[in-house]
Amino acid sequence: MIRTLMALSLMSALAACGSRPASDTQSSLTAVYASPVGGVVSSKSAKQLFGAQSRASAQSSAPFGSYARGCAAGNVQLAQSGPTWQAMRLSRNRNWGQPQTIDFIQDLSRKAARQPGWSGLYVGDISQPKGGPMLTGHASHQIGLDADIWMLPPKSLSLNASERESISSISMQRAKGAYVNGSWTRAHHEIIKAAASDPRVARIFIFPGAKVQMCKDETGDRRWLNKVRPWYGHHYHFHVRLSCPKGATGCVNQAAPPAGDGCADAQSWVNNILNPPPAKPRDPNAPKPQPKRELTLADLPNQCSGVLASR
Incomplete structure (x- = not known):
């Protein structure tokens, strides 16, 4: 129930930008979760959302x-x-x-x-x-x-x-x-x-x-x-x-x-x-490097939600 309310809230915010979300964007934005620090982000990575777009924003x-x-x-x-x-x-x-x-x-x-x-x-x-x-x-x-x-x-x-x-x-x-x-x-x-x-x-x-x-x-x-x-x-x-x-x-x-x-x-x-130059020896006690986290919609400027939703 909480996730549904958050998704509806996000879609209402996008509509306030003057853009009507298309069905594929609505589906992506409905799948949301509360981040550990609060707020709402899409469960899809930003590259999945933007990579799926076939035309520019209106x-x-x-x-x-x-x-x-x-x-x-x-x-x-x-x-x-x-x-x-x-x-x-x-x-x-x-x-x-x-x-x-x-x-x-x-x-x-x-x-x-x-x-x-x-x-x-x-x-x-x-x-x-x-x-x-x-x-x-x-x-x-x-x-x-x-x-x-x-x-x-x-x-x-x-x-x-x-x-x-x-x-x-x-x-x-x-x-x-x-x-x-x-x-x-x-x-x-x-x-x-x-x-x-x-x-x-x-x-x-x-x-x-x-x-x-x-x-x-x-x-x-x-x-x-x-x-x-x-x-x-x-x-x-x-x-x-x-x-x-x-x-x-x-x-x-x-x-x-x-x-x-x-x-x-x-x-x-x-x-x-x-x-x-000679390679620096790796410290065996140093933590292993972590894979780079994929960007989400929440990592991008706020205007990108409106860009994504606009047709």
């Missing part, structure tokens, strides 16, 4: 929360194909983002199409229709302001759905990411430079060897290099993260990168790849 566009703990109202779907881009892995239904993200991708694809050997861009994951945690893969990409751009120069922008599932990008790294390989070109440099030079962009994540190579090759204005940050993986694609839009009061920006071009930091990453 709300004004707004990101809520942070890149790895949030959701997105009013996401826009990137068209599957355009004159200078194609969305890949359509089965994932992750070609959704905030309007400025979709605009940015289209703008960057036109710049990429001017590079030798490039007809545009293959675009990987952006976000789910309502953002939020994903069933598989990324910890971020939750507020519609992240996008993965493939390193593979498009040979065709008329791939069918099956081809978009089977084709793969190509790796740019060698020596475990300490260096770029022979597939890296000046065009990659220029496309990433164009992305980092866009004022909407907060960061670009790429493997350390690529950042070091760009630092060596750039002979002009180096300010854009500050936004290019070394990170694990990211040798099949580079990850673009946009800043919170102006006026998006519910959106939490990541702290700004340290001042400078960041080239010394990238070189430190490479040095650690080539000469890894």
Whole structure:
């Protein structure tokens, strides 16, 4: 009886947000329990709830929360194909983002199409229709302001759905990411430079060897290099993260990168790849690390309940 009353209370609160819960959302929100510290949370993980959504919320566009703990109202779907881009892995239904993200991708694809050997861009994951945690893969990409751009120069922008599932990008790294390989070109440099030079962009994540190579090759204005940050993986694609839009009061920006071009930091990453520091011995008396707890709806900003319920 108590659980039923709590569920009805939560659904009433969602209705007060001006959104009518659909039957699948109602079912999810009916299965609730009282948390140890009080309050009501869904018994389903947030990734199950948001991963089940097939379309965006019928709300004004707004990101809520942070890149790895949030959701997105009013996401826009990137068209599957355009004159200078194609969305890949359509089965994932992750070609959704905030309007400025979709605009940015289209703008960057036109710049990429001017590079030798490039007809545009293959675009990987952006976000789910309502953002939020994903069933598989990324910890971020939750507020519609992240996008993965493939390193593979498009040979065709008329791939069918099956081809978009089977084709793969190509790796740019060698020596475990300490260096770029022979597939890296000046065009990659220029496309990433164009992305980092866009004022909407907060960061670009790429493997350390690529950042070091760009630092060596750039002979002009180096300010854009500050936004290019070394990170694990990211040798099949580079990850673009946009800043919170102006006026998006519910959106939490990541702290700004340290001042400078960041080239010394990238070189430190490479040095650690080539000469890894000795592993610290594990304390046998130390408690075993616990698996990371999955996020629930209660862990996300309050607005995410309304996003989830909105049709």
